[in-house]
Amino acid sequence: MSPIDLANELQTLVASTYSGDVTDPFKLYKARHSISDLCLSLLRAVQGPEEYTAILAESCQESSALNVVASLGVADHIAESPNGELTLQELSEKVKADEKYLSVVLSSLVYHGYFKEVGGFGSQVYANNDFSSLLLSEETNAKGGKSMKDAVGLSADDGAKATTRLLDAATGKAKGEAKTAANIAFDFSESLFQWMASPGNEWRGKRTAKAMVQLHGMANGGIGEDYPWEKLATPIIDIGGGIGSFQGMLLALPKNKELTFTIFDIEKTVEHAKKVWAGKPQWMQDKVSFIAGDFMKSSPNDSKIPTPAQGAGTYVIRHVLHDWDDAQVVTILKHVRNAMLGSPASTPPKLLLVEMMLNETSSRFTRTTSLQLLSLNGGITRTEGKIKQLIKEAGFTVDSVTEVRGVDLVVELSPASL
Numbered sequence: 536m537s538p539i540d541l542a543n544e545l546q547t548l549v550a551s552t553y554s555g556d557v558t559d560p561f562k563l564y565k566a567r568h569s570i571s572d573l574c575l576s577l578l579r580a581v582q583g584p585e586e587y588t589a590i591l592a593e594s595c596q597e598s599s600a601l602n603v604v605a606s607l608g609v610a611d612h613i614a615e616s617p618n619g620e621l622t623l624q625e626l627s628e629k630v631k632a633d634e635k636y637l638s639v640v641l642s643s644l645v646y647h648g649y650f651k652e653v654g655g656f657g658s659q660v661y662a663n664n665d666f667s668s669l670l671l672s673e674e675t676n677a678k679g680g681k682s683m684k685d686a687v688g689l690s691a692d693d694g695a696k697a698t699t700r701l702l703d704a705a706t707g708k709a710k711g712e713a714k715t716a717a718n719i720a721f722d723f724s725e726s727l728f729q730w731m732a733s734p735g736n737e738w739r740g741k742r743t744a745k746a747m748v749q750l751h752g753m754a755n756g757g758i759g760e761d762y763p764w765e766k767l768a769t770p771i772i773d774i775g776g777g778i779g780s781f782q783g784m785l786l787a788l789p790k791n792k793e794l795t796f797t798i799f800d801i802e803k804t805v806e807h808a809k810k811v812w813a814g815k816p817q818w819m820q821d822k823v824s825f826i827a828g829d830f831m832k833s834s835p836n837d838s839k840i841p842t843p844a845q846g847a848g849t850y851v852i853r854h855v856l857h858d859w860d861d862a863q864v865v866t867i868l869k870h871v872r873n874a875m876l877g878s879p880a881s882t883p884p885k886l887l888l889v890e891m892m893l894n895e896t897s898s899r900f901t902r903t904t905s906l907q908l909l910s911l912n913g914g915i916t917r918t919e920g921k922i923k924q925l926i927k928e929a930g931f932t933v934d935s936v937t938e939v940r941g942v943d944l945v946v947e948l949s950p951a952s953l
């Protein structure tokens with residue numbers, strides 16, 4: 536399509552979406568998604584293949600610039616300064632980084648709308664704005680505003696370093712080697728999660744857990760409202776539940792306030808999750824309990840995944856399967872199945888998969904996330920068809936698939952007799 540045709544289509548869609556005529560939240564969600572895709576198509580049409588390719592290849596530089604300012608706490612220092620502004624020289628002294636480097640990094644980010652150059656181009660006096668405020672640490676952002684600082688760290692630091700070895704992992708895999716890009720880049724052999732829980736790397740594990748909360752807030756905002764969570768049998772056992780981003784999101788909605796949860800995860804993550812939940816209001820703390828275990832172990836005795844007799848109501852696996860390869864996904868599902876059938880239950884409990892899926896209209900974010908998952912732990916964003924195949928292999932049947940306003944689908948499963 537020509538730039539004129541694309542611009543006309545875009546104008547029509549923007550006008551109908553933002554005029555207030557469309558009120559259906561699902562239609563609005565999808566329209567925003569289509570507008571983003573059309574903007575990207577228009578950009579490609581205007582720039583043409585050469586310019587678009589050069590800039591796409593250099594976009595790793597911008598990711599690195601985000602990592603530099605987030606790691607140095609540039610936004611935090613600006614926020615803490617008496618008048619909310621700092622000169623380049625002041626910034627350089629505060630963050631202990633070279634002025635030339637900082638000026639180039641900031642220039643690339645100012646172009647993308649992060650930070651304001653007070654007084655205009657070249658003043659080199661910087662203030663925060665809505666975009667750069669997302670790079671504030673949650674501690675500085677005392678008003679409880681949103682932060683994406685840890686998500687930037689996960690993607691633009693761990694993810695970026697790992698993906699520099701994606702080519703080596705791809706060719707190694709073709710030769711039968713099992714190493715992920717992260718294994719090669721950081722020189723470890725276990726899973727990403729074991730490595731991030733190991734001495735000296737716990738800070739990465741904590742950062743990743745916070746990144747999960749931030750990324751879900753961004754990409755799955757409507758999921759709490761769009762699925763009847765309030766009707767599920769409780770407690771909901773959240774397998775690989777991290778630090779409880781799912782619980783925080785659901786309990787924030789009045790309809791879900793009666794739900795109770797058990798967060799099941801590896802020991803280090805559970806330790807971290809307990810600390811995070813100790814800072815929540817008492818009524819929320821009363822809704823959540825914790826179990827440390829390992830879903831790679833087969834029997835409920837070893838894995839510690841609770842059985843229905845131990846009180847499990849519903850099982851949920853959210854954003855876990857996409858971290859693993861096909862064989863590992865089947866293994867995890869079988870181990871959860873072992874626990875679900877580990878004790879007699881009047882009605883067999885349900886398992887819900889909440890997972891990002893790849894389809895023809897999947898966004899740029901879904902596709903970059905798939906690359907990141909692949910680099911970090913050999914995982915992948917799968918199509919619905921592929922997930923259903925693995926579900927069947929693991930001994931489950933699919934009861935329903937629900938679309939929500941978010942990058943995820945909710946898939947309800949029951950254990951099939953093998």
Ligand SMILES: C[S@@+](CC[C@H](N)C(=O)[O-])C[C@H]1O[C@@H](n2cnc3c(N)ncnc32)[C@H](O)[C@@H]1O
Pocket residue numbers: 728747748751774775776777778779780781799800801804828829830831852853854855858
């Ligand atoms: C991508 S995070 C998803 C966290 C959470 N479900 C969410 O949606 O925010 C994957 C989680 O799986 C956990 N995990 C990894 N290996 C595990 C294992 N062997 N047993 C239990 N949990 C594990 C990690 O510690 C991490 O919290």
